[in-house]
Amino acid sequence: MEAKIMGQYIKENFAGKKIGLLYQDDDFGTDALAGFKTAGVNFAVKVPYASGSQGAAAAAGWITKFKAAEADVVILFGVSSATSAMLGVAAQLKYAPQWMLGSVGGDATTIKLTGVPAGVLYNAIGFSPVPATTDMKDEYVKFFSDIYAKAVPGSAFDLNVLLGMNTAFMTAQALKAAGQNPTRKSLMAVIDSKGTTFANSALVPLGYSKTSHVGLTGYWVGKYSPTGDLSPVGGTYVTYTTDSGAGAVVKSTYVRPAMPAKGLPN
Amino acid sequence: MKKVRILSLLSVTALVTTVLVSVPVAANAAPACDGKSPIQSCVGATSDGAPYAMQVPANFNGTVALYSHGYRYNVDIPSAIPLIGGYKVTNTPEPVPGGNADVAKYLFSQGVAIVGSGFARQGWNPDSAIKTNVELIDTFKKQFPKTTKVIAWGSSLGGVITQGLAEKYPNLVSAVAPMCMADNVEPELTMAGDFLWGIKVLFDPTIKAGNYSAGAAGVAESYADLGKVFTVMGKLQAGISSGAWPDTSSATGKSLEAAGVPVRSALLLLGLMAGLPTQSAHFDSISGPDGALKLTFPLAVSPALAVLENGTNAAALAILATQDVENQTGGAIFDNTKTNYAARVDSERVIFNAALSGNTVIDAMLGALSTANPGAPRAVANPAAVAKMRALHMNTGKINVPTVLMVGLADPITPAGASQRLVDLYTEQYAAEKAAAIKAYQTTRDYKTPTKKLLMLWNTTPANYTKFASTGAPITSTPAAQGTNHCNFTSAQLVLVAKSLVQASSTGKLPSGGALNTAVRKAGNLSTDKGIFAPLLKFYGDN
Numbered sequence: 001m002e003a004k005i006m007g008q009y010i011k012e013n014f015a016g017k018k019i020g021l022l023y024q025d026d027d028f029g030t031d032a033l034a035g036f037k038t039a040g041v042n043f044a045v046k047v048p049y050a051s052g053s054q055g056a057a058a059a060a061g062w063i064t065k066f067k068a069a070e071a072d073v074v075i076l077f078g079v080s081s082a083t084s085a086m087l088g089v090a091a092q093l094k095y096a097p098q099w100m101l102g103s104v105g106g107d108a109t110t111i112k113l114t115g116v117p118a119g120v121l122y123n124a125i126g127f128s129p130v131p132a133t134t135d136m137k138d139e140y141v142k143f144f145s146d147i148y149a150k151a152v153p154g155s156a157f158d159l160n161v162l163l164g165m166n167t168a169f170m171t172a173q174a175l176k177a178a179g180q181n182p183t184r185k186s187l188m189a190v191i192d193s194k195g196t197t198f199a200n201s202a203l204v205p206l207g208y209s210k211t212s213h214v215g216l217t218g219y220w221v222g223k224y225s226p227t228g229d230l231s232p233v234g235g236t237y238v239t240y241t242t243d244s245g246a247g248a249v250v251k252s253t254y255v256r257p258a259m260p261a262k263g264l265p266n
Numbered sequence: 267m268k269k270v271r272i273l274s275l276l277s278v279t280a281l282v283t284t285v286l287v288s289v290p291v292a293a294n295a296a297p298a299c300d301g302k303s304p305i306q307s308c309v310g311a312t313s314d315g316a317p318y319a320m321q322v323p324a325n326f327n328g329t330v331a332l333y334s335h336g337y338r339y340n341v342d343i344p345s346a347i348p349l350i351g352g353y354k355v356t357n358t359p360e361p362v363p364g365g366n367a368d369v370a371k372y373l374f375s376q377g378v379a380i381v382g383s384g385f386a387r388q389g390w391n392p393d394s395a396i397k398t399n400v401e402l403i404d405t406f407k408k409q410f411p412k413t414t415k416v417i418a419w420g421s422s423l424g425g426v427i428t429q430g431l432a433e434k435y436p437n438l439v440s441a442v443a444p445m446c447m448a449d450n451v452e453p454e455l456t457m458a459g460d461f462l463w464g465i466k467v468l469f470d471p472t473i474k475a476g477n478y479s480a481g482a483a484g485v486a487e488s489y490a491d492l493g494k495v496f497t498v499m500g501k502l503q504a505g506i507s508s509g510a511w512p513d514t515s516s517a518t519g520k521s522l523e524a525a526g527v528p529v530r531s532a533l534l535l536l537g538l539m540a541g542l543p544t545q546s547a548h549f550d551s552i553s554g555p556d557g558a559l560k561l562t563f564p565l566a567v568s569p570a571l572a573v574l575e576n577g578t579n580a581a582a583l584a585i586l587a588t589q590d591v592e593n594q595t596g597g598a599i600f601d602n603t604k605t606n607y608a609a610r611v612d613s614e615r616v617i618f619n620a621a622l623s624g625n626t627v628i629d630a631m632l633g634a635l636s637t638a639n640p641g642a643p644r645a646v647a648n649p650a651a652v653a654k655m656r657a658l659h660m661n662t663g664k665i666n667v668p669t670v671l672m673v674g675l676a677d678p679i680t681p682a683g684a685s686q687r688l689v690d691l692y693t694e695q696y697a698a699e700k701a702a703a704i705k706a707y708q709t710t711r712d713y714k715t716p717t718k719k720l721l722m723l724w725n726t727t728p729a730n731y732t733k734f735a736s737t738g739a740p741i742t743s744t745p746a747a748q749g750t751n752h753c754n755f756t757s758a759q760l761v762l763v764a765k766s767l768v769q770a771s772s773t774g775k776l777p778s779g780g781a782l783n784t785a786v787r788k789a790g791n792l793s794t795d796k797g798i799f800a801p802l803l804k805f806y807g808d809n
Contacts, residue, residue, distance in 0.1 A: 025624025027616055050624030052566040 002102060002127060003032040005219050005240045006075065007039020008249040009125075010100075018044040020071030020097070022062055022086065024078040025050050032077045032102070038246055045069035054082035059089040067095065077102040080110035087111070087120035099124035103219065108228030109158045118228030126230045127219040129204045131237070133162050134229050139259045140166070140201035147263075159230075166201045173198045173265040199257040199265065203239050217241050218252050297409050305374060308409065309359075312401045314394065316386035319359035320379065320406060321370070327377030328412050329440075329771055331764070332399060334420030334427040335360040335382065336753065337448070337583065340389030340590045341485050348496045350582050357384035363421055363445070368757035369764055376768050378417075381406055389590035390451055392659040395427045396434060403438055417767040419443035419670075421753045422680055426450070429661045429669075429688070436666035441770035443670040443763045446677055446753040449684035450660045452599075453805035455591060457540050457681070458584030459600030459645065460607075460804065461577055462495070464536035467635065467642040468519040469498045469512045476645060477598035478589045488589040492582060499578045505529040506570055518634050518641040525630060530570035531623040535631050537573030538614040538622075539607045541683070541804040543676040545727050546575035547746030553730045555738035568732065569621045571740070576678030579752065583679055595655045597648025605644075608632045610804055663691035665719045668770035670763050672723040672755065672792075675800060679752040682800030685722065690802075692720045721766060721776045723786070724793045724800075725749045725759065748791035762789040 010019060019041060023029035025048035036043070047062050063086070066074050074097045076083045083105040090096065099121075106126040112118050131138040136145070144165045145157040155161075175182055177190040195208025204218030218241035222230040232238065241252040260266050293315045297308035308320040322330075343353040361382035362369045373380055383402050385395045399418070407413045418439045420428035425447025432442040448454050462475035473494045478484035494514075501512035511523040511532075522532060537544065544551050549572040554563035592599055615628050622628045635642050665688070673685045699716035707713040727749035733741040746754055762785055770776045777785065786792045 025626050026619040030625065048624055048626050050566075050622075050627065051620035052562050053620075053623070 001035065001214070001217065001242055001244050002219060003035025003077065004039045004242050005249050006077075006100065006102070006127065007036050007041040008240060009221055010041055010073065011039070014073050014098070017072040017098075018070055020045045020047070020066045020069055020074040022047045022049065022066075022074065022076050022078060022082065024048070024082070028104075029077065039249070044071055049078065049082060051079075054078070054085050056085055056089050059085040060093075062086060063090055063093060063095050066097065071097055073098045073100055075100045075102070076105050078105045080105050080107040081114060084111045084114040084116045087124075088114075088116040091116075091120045101126045101224075103127050103129070106224075106230070107159060108224070108230075109156065109160060112228060118224075119226050121224035121228045122226045124224045125233075126222050126224055128159070128222060128230055129202045129216040129219050130159070130162055130166060131201060131203060132222065132229065132231050133158055134231070138201070143259055143263050144169075144201065162201065169263075169265070170195075170198045170200050176265050197257065199260055201256075203237050203254070203256060204241055204252055205254040207243075214244060217243070218254075297405065299409070310405070312383065312386075312398050312405065314386040314398055314401075316383045316398045316402075317357055317359055318381060318383040318402050318405075319361050320381045320409070321361055321374075322379040322410060323374040323377055325374075325377040326379055326410065326412060328414035329377070329768065330379040330381055330403075330406055330410070330413055330416055331362075331373055331767065332403065332406075332416055332418045332439075333361055333363060333380065333382040334395060334399065334418070334424030334431075335384070336420070336422030336424045336446075337390070337587065338388040339582075339586050340387070340593075341488075341586065343492075344489060347489060347492050350492070355388055357386065357388065359384040363419075363753075363755070363760055366757055366760055369760045372761045372764055373768075378768060379406075379410065379413075390423065390587060390594065390658070392423070392427050392430050396430045396659065399427065399431050400435060400438065415440040415771040417441045417443075417771045419445060419763065419767060420447075421445045423448050425680070426659075426661060429663075430659055432667050432669065433662055433664050439667055440774075441668040441670070441767045441776075443672065443767055444685075444688075445672045445755070445760075445763065446674065446680050447671065447684050447688075448680040449687065449803050449805075451591060451655055451658055453684070453803040454680070455584075455588055455599060455655075456805040456808075457542075457803055458580065458588060460602065460605070461536055461540035461542065461580065462491075462584050462588070463600070463602060463645055464539060464635070465495060465498060465577075465581075467516055468522070468532055468536070469502065469516070470494055470514040471516040472514070473498075475585075476588050476592065476600045478592055480593070480596075484589055484593065488585050491585045495581045495585065496578070499574060499581065502529060502533055503574055506533070506567065506574065516641065518639060521641075522631060522634055527627050527630060528623055530567060531621065531627055532631055533577075534570040534573050534618060534621050535611065535628070535635075537570075537577060538611045538618065539635075539804070541681060541801065542573050542576045542580070543678055543681065543750075544569040544572050544618070545676040545747075545750060546572035546579075546678065547750045548732060548740060548742045548744065549575060550727065550730050550732045550747070553732040553734075555734040555740075557738060559738060564732075565620045566623075567621070569618055572676075575742075576676075580678050591655060591658075592651065594658070595648075595651040597651030598645065599647055599651050599655045600645050601647030601652065603637070603644045603646055605808060607635055610807065663688045665692045665695060668717075668719050668721075668767075668774065668776045670721045670723065670766045670770075670776065672725060672759065672763055673800075674725040674727075674749045674751070674754055675798070676727055676750040677725075677752055677754075678750075681803060682724070683802040683806075686800040687802055687806070689720065689722050696720075717775060718778070719776070721778075721782075722794065723759075723763070724795065724798050725755065726791055726793045728791070756790065758789045759792060762786070762792070 178187045196206045207214035207217040220237045220239045239252040242249040293311040294313040297310040299308035304324040306322045345351040361380040425444030429444040466473040466475040478487045551568040554560040671685045731747040
């Protein structure tokens, strides 16, 4: 799903450019390859890496391949430690194509924890289903960050925190909807029937039904600031949605539920 | 990690179990008893010449525990062969597991006598051993007419013999305990054959790995294989650190090496193809040393080291048991001409993707091992020999009497899947018995709940157990972790099994509920969790 949306963005914004792809050489990467194929992206070079093999030495080898292919845009579709290794070594080698990061590997907090300065992310394109964590105009972000500041003073309110609180918020709604004595069966039934209506911070539709628990079904496109914060391109969120199959990527008209009063699930 | 270190840990002695009594007595004569008290010892030999030993307490209550020992090599092993060299074929009886004094003491305290045969023939011997045990039970009863109950137990191949005895002669035994039970001969030697074949085609094509010549020539070939396999394992151990493939590698192996395939990934793939556990005596595939390798070591390296440790442990048995069964059946018994190794590891390639170095490398390795590669020739069996092997004793898995199974979840020689098979079959059996009881109720209006006849004790591995030196190197000098190695049971665990058998023989019911849970907890590293599922041997997925 994410790869399809990335592919659509590439077609709309980087037509004619040489595209390179770094991907994890397992099911994660296999799914990404399938998504890019569905989106019709042709790569100048594809570089797989085995999970666990990422590091500075490996990254130097990756860069050699992308340079040789003269890639204009390099997509990093792996985990954050691979992104960290790649961007850290690229900065040292002054290799600077247009970077595009998958949401899994675009976690600035993790990248910074590996010792790579957040500045390496600057101007990289990223994708997210939830609002920017710095967007205090967003009622969910403001509400969750206020709670977090009181609960864990001094700790950064980052994407991991937002997604965690969002998941907990939705889980509480599911438990409440399942009644006083929930069972696994009743909980699943509620998620199947009402999951798409749960209040949550995501700007994209929720995918819950008897046949799918895919969850978030879209992304908005942003760019990273020098401090590693992702903000929407053009200043406003433009969200794209699609499915996990051959369905088209479309701009989403989804309007998320308003924050319940006092943040208490209905 | 030094080569000598890992080799010193090998548990082949667990197979060649401790002997207890020496017996020079004429076949089929009445037992010669010493008449001593409080324990009277008797020795003798059954009509097939198999020596036996009996020990009967003065407070004998009429119950005797018949123990069947595990696999013993059927040939002497020259001392020049590493690890197992110097072994001499022995048929000394073993009336309790490994001569365990705690177990004997417990049984005697309950007034239970012990008896065991050394069996007339070593090697793969359930056909003859079951007959021997039947005769031995009769001999014991004649010598001690007070006998009312026989409980039978055994380890490894002795587990097969014990289960076979209960299947064929349920009226002779009141309760049984096949422990660390081997599977039937074909699944067991398929596992061995798959691993040896992989070692041969990648790391040393001069290894025969089966299809040994008849007679003494075949024995000599198996000795040569033992030396070569152990040598390759030593080179692989070094290669896991250095990345180098053994210098004896085949052209196929060398082409994989040239393509950048890590030798640790190739070794792990062979282990997964064969169904070897990915936890071993010292490698839990979970822990990593502090520092940069904290996550990488368990993710990428530890599973291969576990396969190395397990595979080395299993290699001697794999070679010598294959040679033995081929000798019994008259030809090659391992055939992988139709084995789809890619399908075999369909799940494992996802779970161990990092250790296998990713899909591109996995596909390259599986391609190299496929039937399409003439550089990895498949083993072809002799159909007549296979037919003879299949005519050897096979356990059906039918549970006739109260049965206790116990096995290590990471036993590399008799995988836990062999016991899981019986658990699965018993689930079907019990469902059928329950359905029959319901049907009977419809006519008699008297519902009798079928008695549960199976207790499965899983010998679990600790949550984590790999230890590291301050340098970050794994420590392999510690005792093997619980749940790993072959039949690696504590006295407390064996006594729990003995207690369960004594209770079941007396009441007809196995322990259950709170009493069982308490006993299991006290014995340590055991679980009766019905949610545990040990993978069946790969043979069953192929057939």
